[in-house]
Amino acid sequence: MMYTYLSKINGPEDLKDLKDEEIEILAQEIRDFLIESVSKTGGHLASNLGVVELTLALHMMFDSPKDKIIWDVGHQSYIHKILSGRRDFFNTLRQYKGLSGFPKRNESPHDHFDTGHSSTSISAALGMAFARDLKKETHSIVAVIGDGALTGGMAFEALNHAGQSKKNILVVLNDNEMSISQNVGGLSDYLSRIRTTPIYSKVKGDMENLISHIPAIGKSVVKTAEKAKDCIKYFFVPGVLFEELGFTYIGPIDGHNFGAMCKALKQSKNISGPVLLHVLTKKGKGYKHAEAFPDEYHGVSPFKVDSGKPLSTSSSVGFSDIAGQTLVEAGEKDNRIVAITAAMPLGTGLATFAERFPDRFFDVGIAEQHAVTLAAGFASEGYKPFFPVYSTFLQRGYDQVIHDVCIQNLPVTLLLDRAGIVGNDGETHHGIFDISFLSCVPNLTFMAPRDGKELKHMINYAIKQNGPVAIRYPRGNTEVIETDDFNEIVTGRGEIVYESGKDALIIALGPMYKKALDACKRLEKRGIYSTVLNPRFIKPMDEFLILQYANKCKRIYTIEDHIKHGGFGSQVVSLLNEHNIMKEVKILAYPDVFIEHGDINTLMEYYNLSSSKLYDEIEKDLKSKKFNRIAMTR
Numbered sequence: 001m002m003y004t005y006l007s008k009i010n011g012p013e014d015l016k017d018l019k020d021e022e023i024e025i026l027a028q029e030i031r032d033f034l035i036e037s038v039s040k041t042g043g044h045l046a047s048n049l050g051v052v053e054l055t056l057a058l059h060m061m062f063d064s065p066k067d068k069i070i071w072d073v074g075h076q077s078y079i080h081k082i083l084s085g086r087r088d089f090f091n092t093l094r095q096y097k098g099l100s101g102f103p104k105r106n107e108s109p110h111d112h113f114d115t116g117h118s119s120t121s122i123s124a125a126l127g128m129a130f131a132r133d134l135k136k137e138t139h140s141i142v143a144v145i146g147d148g149a150l151t152g153g154m155a156f157e158a159l160n161h162a163g164q165s166k167k168n169i170l171v172v173l174n175d176n177e178m179s180i181s182q183n184v185g186g187l188s189d190y191l192s193r194i195r196t197t198p199i200y201s202k203v204k205g206d207m208e209n210l211i212s213h214i215p216a217i218g219k220s221v222v223k224t225a226e227k228a229k230d231c232i233k234y235f236f237v238p239g240v241l242f243e244e245l246g247f248t249y250i251g252p253i254d255g256h257n258f259g260a261m262c263k264a265l266k267q268s269k270n271i272s273g274p275v276l277l278h279v280l281t282k283k284g285k286g287y288k289h290a291e292a293f294p295d296e297y298h299g300v301s302p303f304k305v306d307s308g309k310p311l312s313t314s315s316s317v318g319f320s321d322i323a324g325q326t327l328v329e330a331g332e333k334d335n336r337i338v339a340i341t342a343a344m345p346l347g348t349g350l351a352t353f354a355e356r357f358p359d360r361f362f363d364v365g366i367a368e369q370h371a372v373t374l375a376a377g378f379a380s381e382g383y384k385p386f387f388p389v390y391s392t393f394l395q396r397g398y399d400q401v402i403h404d405v406c407i408q409n410l411p412v413t414l415l416l417d418r419a420g421i422v423g424n425d426g427e428t429h430h431g432i433f434d435i436s437f438l439s440c441v442p443n444l445t446f447m448a449p450r451d452g453k454e455l456k457h458m459i460n461y462a463i464k465q466n467g468p469v470a471i472r473y474p475r476g477n478t479e480v481i482e483t484d485d486f487n488e489i490v491t492g493r494g495e496i497v498y499e500s501g502k503d504a505l506i507i508a509l510g511p512m513y514k515k516a517l518d519a520c521k522r523l524e525k526r527g528i529y530s531t532v533l534n535p536r537f538i539k540p541m542d543e544f545l546i547l548q549y550a551n552k553c554k555r556i557y558t559i560e561d562h563i564k565h566g567g568f569g570s571q572v573v574s575l576l577n578e579h580n581i582m583k584e585v586k587i588l589a590y591p592d593v594f595i596e597h598g599d600i601n602t603l604m605e606y607y608n609l610s611s612s613k614l615y616d617e618i619e620k621d622l623k624s625k626k627f628n629r630i631a632m633t634r
C-alpha cells in the first residue's frame, strides 16, 4: 500500500508543517497501516484505531520527547510509536526481540514510563511533575488514560492527590465507553451523563460566570446562596466531580475532530494547575469489524483484513473456557456460587456464566483489590465466590488475599488464568511470580492442573473446601480427554503419570507434565529410564510421594512454568533438605530476570523449557553426573 504522507513522518517534528486536510489523509493512512500491519502480527487493534486523531493532536501541540506523554496501560500507544520513528519496525510488533506492544523506556526517548498494567499513568505523571518543579524545569506532562483504566483504584488515588497538589499536569481522559468489554460502574454512568446531555458543554462557561456573580450578603443569605450555587453547578457544569477534586475540566470534546482537539489542548496549556480533558472517541474507528465488535478486536491474533476472521482456528479448547464452563455447570447445581471479574469477562471465560446467572455475576471494573475483598465479603456470608483473574493482575490484590481472605480462612477460590509465560504481551503480563507470592500464605490450598480435565475436577474440589483455594493454569488450549479413568483429587496428593525406571525422577508442574513425558520417552531411546510425577498440589505438597520417589531415583528434576526463585522446585529442594535426603535437584524454571515478549514456544525454547530443550538438559546433566562420579572416584 502507498502511504504518501505517512512515509514522510520520521518523527513528530514532521507533522508540524502539515495542513489540516493533509492531517486528515495522514489519519486515514495511519488507520490503513495499522490494520494491515496488525492483521499480520496480531496486537491491540481497536483501542489504537480509536486514538489516531488524539495522538496526532498530542504530537502536534506538544513537543515530544521534551514534553512527556504517558500512556495508561500502553496498549493504545501504537500511533505514538509510528509518529516517533518506529513505523519500520511494526512487522516485528510483539515478536521475540521485536517492537514491544507497550511503551518501553529502553525502546525510545519518546517513551517516558513503561506500562502494561492499568491505572498507573496519573501517579507517574504527578511524580514527574513534582520532580520537574523541584528541578525548576518547564516541560509539559500529559497522562492519557482510558475510561476503563479510570475504574482502577490507583487512578482515583492519583486524582485525589493531583487535584490537591495544584501541579501543572494534563490528564486526557479517552472515553470510548469501553473497557475490553462494555465499561462498568458509577463513574462510567457519570461520564455517559456528561456525554449525552449537550446542555452541559454549551452552558458551562456562562454558568460558571453566573455562579461566580451570585452575591453573598448576610450570614443566612450566604448559606442559601452557596447552596444555590452548588445546586446550579451540580446540575449544569460538566465534570464537576473532577472540578471538586481540584482539576479544571475541559470537555467533552470530539476526539476524532483534529482541529477541536488541538484547540482544547492549546487551551489546557494556558491553565494553571491540573487539567482534565475529556475526549470522546469510538473504539475500533475506521474498521467496520472492530467498530461492530470492539471487544473482539481489542486484542487480536493475525486475521484476514476483508473478512476480519482469524487466520488460524483451533479445534482444541482453552483452559479459560473449561474454567467458565465448569462454573456454569456448578452454578446450575449450587446457587451459592458467584463469579467475579475485574474487567476481564471474555478473557477469563465468564461470558456464559454472566448470561446464565446475571444476578450472580459481578464485573467490578479494573479493580482487582476490590474484587478479592468483595469475594471475601461474599464468602463471609456463606457464598462460594470464584474470582478468575490473570495471574499477573492478581499482583494488584496481594494484601487483600492475605488480609481479607486467608487470615479469615474464607472459602474464596482464585482461578489464576494466564499463569506462566503469556507470550507476546511480555514482561508486564507473564504470570510467573504467583507460586512465590502465594505459596507462603497460610491457609491457602494451591493447585496446578495438568490439563483441562484436571482443572474441571480441581474446580469441583474447590467448591467443597471450607477455606481459600488457588488454581493456576496457563494461557492457551488444552486437550479434551473424555476418558473416565481419573484419580480423584485428594488434598495434598499427587500422582505418578509415567514410570519406566529410576534413573531420574521428573516432577513436572501442571501442563509441563506433557513436555516432561515427551522428554522422558526420548530419554528411553538413549537407555535412560525415568518416572514422571504430577504433583497436582503446590500446597500442601505431596511430601510422601515426592520423598518416596526421591529416595528411589538417582537424580531429581523439577519443571515449572514459573521463576526459579521461590518456585515449586525450590520448595522441593527444601523438603528434601528437611528430610536429610542428600540428592541433587535440578530446577528447570525461568531465571531471575524479567522475561521479554515473544511467542510462547520461542520463549520456552530460549529458556530451555521446550520438550527438546528439556530432553537436552536432562540428558546432558545425567551424562555430566556420570563423568563427575568417575572423576571423584579416581
Ligand SMILES: Cc1ncc(C[n+]2csc(CCOP(=O)(O)OP(=O)(O)O)c2C)c(N)n1
Pocket: 047, 050, 073, 075, 076, 116, 117, 118, 145, 146, 147, 148, 149, 150, 174, 176, 178, 179, 180, 283, 342, 343, 344, 366, 393, 396
Ligand atoms: C491491572 C490491570 N487489569 C486488567 C488489565 C487488562 N486490560 C487491558 S486494557 C483493558 C481495558 C482498558 O480500557 P480503557 O482504559 O478504557 O482503554 P481502551 O481499550 O478502551 O482504549 C483491560 C481491562 C490490565 N492491563 N491491567
Ligand SMILES: CC(=O)[C@@H](O)[C@H](O)COP(=O)(O)O
Pocket: 073, 075, 116, 298, 299, 347, 418, 422, 425, 475
Ligand atoms: C493490554 C492488556 O492487558 C490486555 O488486553 C491483554 O493483552 C489481554 O491478554 P489476552 O490476550 O491474554 O487476553
Ligand SMILES: [Mg+2]
Pocket: 146, 147, 148, 149, 174, 175, 176, 177, 178, 179
Ligand atoms: Mg475505553
